[in-house]
Amino acid sequence: MKNEKKKILFGEFVTGAALTRALEMGPEAVVTEVKASNLRGRGGAGFPTGLKWELTAKQESDEKFVICNADEGEPGTFKDRLLLMEQPEKVLEGMAIAGVAIGAKQGFIYLRGEYVYLKKELEEAISSMEDRGFLGSRINGGDFSFSVEIRLGAGAYVCGEEFALISSMNGYRGEPRNKPPYPSEAGYRDKPTVVNNVETLCYIPYIVTKGAQWFKEHGTRASTGTKLFSVSGDVKHPGVYELELGITVNQLLAEVGGEGAKSVQVGGASGLNVAEKDFDQPICFEGLPPGGSIIVFGHQRDMLHVLKNFMEFFVEESCGQCTPCREGNYRLLEGVRMLEKGECSVRYLKELEALCDVMKDSSKCGLGQTSPNAFLSIVENFKTEILYR
Amino acid sequence: MSEMISVRIDDISCEVEKGTTILQACKSAGLRIPTLCYHPDLEVAGICRICVVEVEGMSGLQAACAFPIRQPITVRTNSPRIRRARRVNLDLILSEHYGDCYTCVRNGSCELQALAREYGVDRYRYPSTTAPKFRIDRSTAIVRDQNKCISCKRCIRTCIDLQQVSALETANRGHDVLIQTAFDKPISEVVCINCGQCINRCPTGALRSNMPNELLWHVIDDPEKHVIIQTAPSPRAAIGEEFGYEPGTSVTGKLNAALRRLGFDNVFDTNFAADLTIMEEGTELLTRLKKVLVDGDSSVRVPMFTSCSPGWVKYVEHYYPEYLDYLSTCKSPQQMFGALLKTYYAKKTGIDPEKMVVVALMPCVAKKFECNRPEMSDSGYKDVDFGLTTREMAVMIKEAGIHLKDMPDEDFDHPLGLGSGAGLIFGATGGVMEAAIRSVYEIVTGRPVPFKGLDVTPVRGMEGIRDAALTIENPLPEYQWLDGVTLKVAVAHGTANAKILMEKLKEGRLDYHFIEVMACPGGCLGGGGQPIPTSPEIRAARARAIYSEDHELTVRKSHENPEINQLYAEFLGKPLGQLSHKLLHTRYTPRGRFFTEGF
Amino acid sequence: MTAGIRAATDELQDVLRKFGKNRTDLLPILVEINRYFGHIDSNSIIEVSRYTGVPIGEIHGVITFYSFLGQKKRGRFVIRLCRTISCDMAGKDQIVRVLEKELGICFGETTDDGMFSLEYTNCIGMCNNPPAMLINDKAYGGLTPERVVEILDSFKLSEYQDMFGYGGVE
Structure with a gap:
């Protein structure tokens, strides 16, 4: 390792x-x-x-x-x-x-x-x-x-x-x-x-x-210190890295042998999907979520499949108490399945994006507030790939 | 006086006590916040996310019901962001809720339906559930339709926290979460006491009572049958709510008229049987006390607990079966009445008891279970054929096209139609105790109770557990053994409060002679069959109606009820006599602590 | 009551005695019963209720909340294959086919001899060495079809020494 x-x-x-x-x-x-x-x-x-x-x-x-x-x-x-x-x-x-x-x-x-x-x-x-x-x-x-x-x-x-x-x-x-x-x-x-x-x-x-x-002396003004990053996915050297907070996605990819990635999931399933155009963004509290999970996706990856995996995770792992998280994640997964079959209209996809906003805004805890992140960012980054299948 | 905090809500500035929730603050400022999982009787859950509001300085929306104000804040209750969140969360719930409104017993009183109307819902935003996923589960008393459940957990909080019966549970996680009976057993097989408090607090039709209406119409329409109804005091003080009256309006006279128009052949007053209960139970208490205090008989149990609440009786049968001897052997007024109708009244009038159908209008869901107990047939027939709740009766009256408000005031039929004020107050928590004290004290001393206007105020009110002590001085010669004895009594309502007393009894620390327990918060007036909604204010209003009606009556003590004295003279002989024993007293069944059968 | 059930009841009491009777002891009790017996049956729930005073419905509610606690009897060895993204991308589906073929059961099932159960689990923190699975308390990463067969054989051939002991990472 x-x-x-x-x-x-x-x-x-x-x-x-x-x-x-x-x-x-x-x-x-x-x-x-x-x-x-x-x-x-x-x-x-x-x-x-x-x-x-x-x-x-x-x-x-x-x-x-x-x-x-x-x-x-x-x-x-x-x-x-x-x-x-x-x-x-x-x-x-x-x-x-x-x-x-x-x-x-x-x-x-x-x-x-x-x-x-x-x-x-x-x-x-x-x-x-x-x-x-x-x-x-x-x-x-x-x-x-x-x-x-x-x-x-x-x-x-x-x-x-x-x-x-x-x-x-x-x-x-x-x-x-x-x-x-x-x-x-x-x-x-x-x-x-x-x-x-x-x-x-x-x-x-x-x-x-x-x-x-x-x-x-480490990190940035608002994000002091170093941070452990768990790196997995399509990289040469998966493992745990201790890096300065504020490091950009590009710098991180260079460290771990993940150059040429299609996108990077920063902060895990509840974090953000970052596409190539944003690889110069820093990972820190004032930037991309520094949860520590870095999952790298190569160009061969089907991002809808990735999204489905994340949504299945949340549907199962929501505690099931509050409405937006219990029902919202389920509706998002249902939407992904519709997208897979080419049955999701552009209008309904917009409806689901609005649902994401409400989940972020009104869920009881951090799980429901962050679970739509993957949906929103993957749909935004790869709309064409996802919608025109 | 606790600390006051200044709050700004929309354009209103106000001061609230520290710890007040935003919801309470809005209410006192005259603002309406929509709610769904919130209920004034229950622990706050904050899970439906309908009552969300904006709090300045906080990133997400906050649930108004679950946000205690601890420092000055600025709140917005109406903004595009808030309306959108409420609407989306409502749409999410609606898409999961299966069942159409026409066929629902809660059509018109459903909180989800009301919210949908309020928010102008005219379509399902997300694909809606098109087929039922669950089978309907019914016991004698309660019907559960999980298809209509919206996981607000009001029933769970009622059953686990408020009543501490724990027949219900939250199972699974995530989207698979289900509100179900323990182990998902049929409701008839779990430790359910049929109090029906969950029904009163369910916002939808997921929980309801087992309605006998169609069967009942069938017997009413049958000319061969002589259909008798007895009405308990609590429905009379509450059924008006179903017809547009303010809570706390007693409609006894109009209801009598409506019931006759509906087709009942006789309309009797359960208060009559309540008076009879006092005679029997009071005598039983004095007998027990004498055996304990004078004879030193260790086989006799004191304190004696009342037994008119069938939910309470079943609670003891499940959770404290070893303490069943502490319950009075008296049947509830409903069952005493049934047994008398099919014996005494049948004989007196020549009506064939075989053709007699006895209906009890009750505030109670558990009464359905009670009248179906196999032992409740001492008349040789099923003593009471139907237990009908206040809500169910309201449906029948509406179905018959009867306008309750237009009805004249009519009296009960006689005999068996005269109830004293003491019988009437059975409807409120503490009422049985007060009625008992009014009679027992006077029987023992020959003097009326030493309370102004006969109002035994220490046992009144809505405190969970109340107690009182009354010292007997200068009793009549036959009660010399009670001279100087201080009678200690207690009153509890809601099984959670009863549990506190039972645990003390278990530890040998319960120093009372007589205890009244009602399974439902507020007593019968807060019963599981009463009009929905329920709240502390509504229950207090119903109690006021009952107590003020008591004041208007000329006979206010059970032992002074002339029809009761006539009954003893003509038929029963004396309290606790042989015939009383056969018809008016019963025995109890130890039941499983975990399930109805086994273990 | 057969001797076997009698013995199980005694063992259950022995397990319970190790814990306090507070509500905070509930999860440790359930975790231990689940480890010891492989599942938590209705009888155990009732005994836990007697012991702690927590109503059976609430205990059942707690059990069904946690994916590792179960009421269904599982095999001696519970194989939990990670299906979360890093393992998924590294060929989890192939491992699914190998496990199902080699054991002759589908996910969610237990072999007839009561040796193996197949289940999915969410991320087990082995993302740096995917695909990965847990077998009882031990984690196995870097799975290939050959390695899976080797691992299964090692369980079949040897008397697995310490069923309830703590495993490690391989």
């Missing part, structure tokens, strides 16, 4: 140093540092991590929780799997530092059911860190205690959405609930909870030891 450009996440790492530093700094200074770094969540939504911590830290409660969101389910992503396999201690240390910051004693890794084979190694990493005094009670001989448990998911993409994840952990169907209240107020067992993606947590030890300023 090619892991070129190991800038931060796969660089040198000494377990425990950052946690020790965080304990010296104290919760407020840790939150301040993370806020200053402008680190934004690496799961896809991009919420500022420091702000999330600050909101949770402010809550008064007898119990608080840190949850590591390892429900990596976006089609085309596998970077969290790699981190959990190769850098479990970094993830765990990131969680413990989050615990210091918000005042939590208990953390959970919500591990997707598909990754159950990682459970054993993660448990070993946890007990090894406990043996070395980096986890468990009275870390570093001080007052801070933090333990981590693993909770398995059971095959539901939507549980990657933090409200759905919390519903799932609370013993319910993994349905996103209404917000507010936010997890920072009422999350796991209705206690203040911070939910962070695996990759997000892995940046934490570096920010704590090397400082926010150092972190901000």
